[in-house]
Amino acid sequence: MTPVAYSVVIPTVGRPSLGRLLDALRAASGPPPQIVLVIDDRPAVSVPLDLPAWSRLEVVPGPGRGPAGARNVGWRAAATAWVAFLDDDVLPPADWPARLAADLAGLPPSVAGSQGRVRVPLPAGRRPTDWERCTAGLVGARWATADMAYRRSALVRVGGFDERFRRAYREDAELALRMLDAGLDLVRGEREVTHPVRPASWWVSVTAQAGNADDVLVRKLHGWRWRERAGAPAGRLPRHVAVAAAGLLALAGAARLAASGAPAPGLPAGPGREPGPSAALAAAVGAGGSGRPGARRPATRWARVATVTGGLGWLAGTAELAAARIIPGPRTPAEAATMLVTSVAIPPVAVAHRLRGEVRHRRARALPGPALAVLFDRDGTLVRDVPYNGDPDLVRPVPGALAALTWLRGRGVPVGVVTNQSAVARGYLTREQVDRVNARVEELLGPFDTWQSCPHGPGDGCGCRKPRPGLVLSAAAALGVPAHRCVVIGDIGADMDAARAAGSGAVLVPTEATRREEVAAAPAVAPDLLAAVRLAVEGPLSRTGRDRRTAADPAPGADLPAGADGRSAVEQLDRAADLPARPDAQPGGAADPPAGTGLPSGTGLPSGTELPSGTGLPSGTEAPRADRRGGRGTGGTG
Numbered sequence: 001m002t003p004v005a006y007s008v009v010i011p012t013v014g015r016p017s018l019g020r021l022l023d024a025l026r027a028a029s030g031p032p033p034q035i036v037l038v039i040d041d042r043p044a045v046s047v048p049l050d051l052p053a054w055s056r057l058e059v060v061p062g063p064g065r066g067p068a069g070a071r072n073v074g075w076r077a078a079a080t081a082w083v084a085f086l087d088d089d090v091l092p093p094a095d096w097p098a099r100l101a102a103d104l105a106g107l108p109p110s111v112a113g114s115q116g117r118v119r120v121p122l123p124a125g126r127r128p129t130d131w132e133r134c135t136a137g138l139v140g141a142r143w144a145t146a147d148m149a150y151r152r153s154a155l156v157r158v159g160g161f162d163e164r165f166r167r168a169y170r171e172d173a174e175l176a177l178r179m180l181d182a183g184l185d186l187v188r189g190e191r192e193v194t195h196p197v198r199p200a201s202w203w204v205s206v207t208a209q210a211g212n213a214d215d216v217l218v219r220k221l222h223g224w225r226w227r228e229r230a231g232a233p234a235g236r237l238p239r240h241v242a243v244a245a246a247g248l249l250a251l252a253g254a255a256r257l258a259a260s261g262a263p264a265p266g267l268p269a270g271p272g273r274e275p276g277p278s279a280a281l282a283a284a285v286g287a288g289g290s291g292r293p294g295a296r297r298p299a300t301r302w303a304r305v306a307t308v309t310g311g312l313g314w315l316a317g318t319a320e321l322a323a324a325r326i327i328p329g330p331r332t333p334a335e336a337a338t339m340l341v342t343s344v345a346i347p348p349v350a351v352a353h354r355l356r357g358e359v360r361h362r363r364a365r366a367l368p369g370p371a372l373a374v375l376f377d378r379d380g381t382l383v384r385d386v387p388y389n390g391d392p393d394l395v396r397p398v399p400g401a402l403a404a405l406t407w408l409r410g411r412g413v414p415v416g417v418v419t420n421q422s423a424v425a426r427g428y429l430t431r432e433q434v435d436r437v438n439a440r441v442e443e444l445l446g447p448f449d450t451w452q453s454c455p456h457g458p459g460d461g462c463g464c465r466k467p468r469p470g471l472v473l474s475a476a477a478a479l480g481v482p483a484h485r486c487v488v489i490g491d492i493g494a495d496m497d498a499a500r501a502a503g504s505g506a507v508l509v510p511t512e513a514t515r516r517e518e519v520a521a522a523p524a525v526a527p528d529l530l531a532a533v534r535l536a537v538e539g540p541l542s543r544t545g546r547d548r549r550t551a552a553d554p555a556p557g558a559d560l561p562a563g564a565d566g567r568s569a570v571e572q573l574d575r576a577a578d579l580p581a582r583p584d585a586q587p588g589g590a591a592d593p594p595a596g597t598g599l600p601s602g603t604g605l606p607s608g609t610e611l612p613s614g615t616g617l618p619s620g621t622e623a624p625r626a627d628r629r630g631g632r633g634t635g636g637t638g
C-alpha cells in the first residue's frame, strides 16, 4: 500500500522549541511529509526564523491573528489529502512519520481526523507543580492540535479553524465539534509526541483565565452541552463566581462602613499587606468584636453583616482554591506562596474574562461555512461590461473567468448567474436579445446551473433587481442550496448588497469601474475570479484572507459522505470524487457545450476568444453603467 501523502503545518511565534521539532522531523524515519509549512506568525517579523536547511521546509508569513488563522493559511497552502498539525513546542520521536502513516492508512472516508497521543514528561522524585499538572492535562485533551491530522477535504468542507479564537485555546476543540456536526468521525491514533513543560511565569495561572472568554464563544456556537461533547472538564467557574461575589459583598460592606464613618478598627493596611477584602474583613471583625454600639443605624449594621459574611465566604473560597492547588503539588514554600497569591487573583480575573467574553461574543453566530454554490454577476464580472449589449458578438469573457468556472465545476460546485438587465424595461433590448447574449456567454464559458435575470428598471420597485435579494434567493432555490451557503461574486456594491440582503456570502472582484468605497465596504475582496472562487469555497471568508494558489489540491468533499445541509450540492460534491482533481480539468460530462463553441478539453480559453492581454476592461468602456445601482438614493448613475 502506498503511504498516504501528508503535509505538516506548524504555526509558530518563534519559540526556540521549533528548531528542535524540525530537526527531529527531518531525522525521523518513515514516509516524509510532502512539505512542512511553518507559519511565521510573529507579530513583528524583522529577522527570519532560525531554521535548519531542509528542502521540504517552507516558511509562510502568517496573518498575525493567532494560531487558528495561522493554521488556516497553512492547510490552504497544503496540497495533500492529509494535513498534520503540530504545535511548535512538541517533539516527535524518530518513528513519528511511520506511525502517522500507519494511523492514517486504511481509515474509512467517514473519518475526518486522527489525533496523536501526547506525552508530558513530569519531574521524577517530586510531585508536579500546578503549571506542570496543567500542561499534563494535554494528555487527556480531545483533538488537541499538539498533534492532530485532518483530511484536507474535511477542512474545506467545514471551513477550517474559526479565527475568532485568537489564542491557542478551544480553537482546536471547536473545529472538531464542527467536524462531528458534519457527520464525520474523529479517531485516536497510536503515534505519540512529547510535549515538554515550557518555562512559565509564576503568574501564568492568572493570565490563562482569559480562556473563560473563549469558552463563551464555544458555548455560543455549540450550545450549553458543548463541554460534554468535547470532553472538557467542568472547570471551577461557578466557584470562582461565588468567591468573587463574596469578595465584592465584603468590599461593598467595608466601603459603606468607611463612608458612614463607622469605626473600623483593626490592623492598618501597611505595605505588603493584602489590601481589599482581607483587610476589610479584619476591620469588620475587629469592629464587631469590640463591643461598641455598632448598630447606631440599620445601614451600618447591614454593612457589618455584609463585610463579615462576604469576607468569611471569600476567605473560605480562596483558601479552598489555594489548598486544592497546593496539596497535589510539591508543597515547597515558593510553590505555596505562588498558589496563595494567584488563588486570590484567579476568581475575580476569571469572572472578568467571562464577562468580557459575554460582551464580545454576544452576537456570535456560527460561520456560514464554505460555499455550496457560487453565483456570478454577469456584466463586469464574467464578461466585459458592454452597456446594454444585445449583440452576442460583443461578448468577451473576463480573463480568468473560464478558469474559475472550470475550477468550480471540477469540484461539483453549482454555478449560477444573477444579472440586472434593465435594458429590457428601458426598451433598449428585447428579452430575446438578452437571451441570445446569455447563450453566447454559455458558449464561451460553459453551462450554468441557473440563470436569474431581472428585466425591470430602477423605478419599477421589483424585488429582484440588485441590490435587492430576489435574484440571489431565486438562484439559491433553483439550485436547492440554502441562501446562506451561496456566495455571490460581483464587481460592484449592488452585488454585495444583494448578497447581504439574501443572507449569502459575497466576494468583490474590483474592476476599473469599481468605486473605492465599494471596495472598502465589501465583505471580502479578491484580485481575480480564480482567487474569489477559492476564497468562497475554501472559506471562511475573511476580509484579510489571502489566496495561495496550489498546483493541485483534492476536490472538496471528494472522500466524504454527504452532510445534511444543502443536500443536493453536497451530493454534487461527492459526485466530484470521481472527477480528476486537477484544477484545470474539465468536468467530465458537465461541459457539453453547444456545437461549434470549441471548448477545449484541457485548459485555457476557448479558441476564438480574443482577450485583452493583461487588463480586464478595455479603455473606452466608461459609457453608461445603467445597471450599477438600485436607484434608491445611492447616488448612482442609474
Ligand SMILES: [Mg+2]
Binding pocket: 377, 378, 379, 380, 381, 490, 491, 492
Ligand atoms: Mg457587474
Ligand SMILES: [Zn+2]
Binding pocket: 454, 455, 456, 462, 463, 464, 465
Ligand atoms: Zn426585477
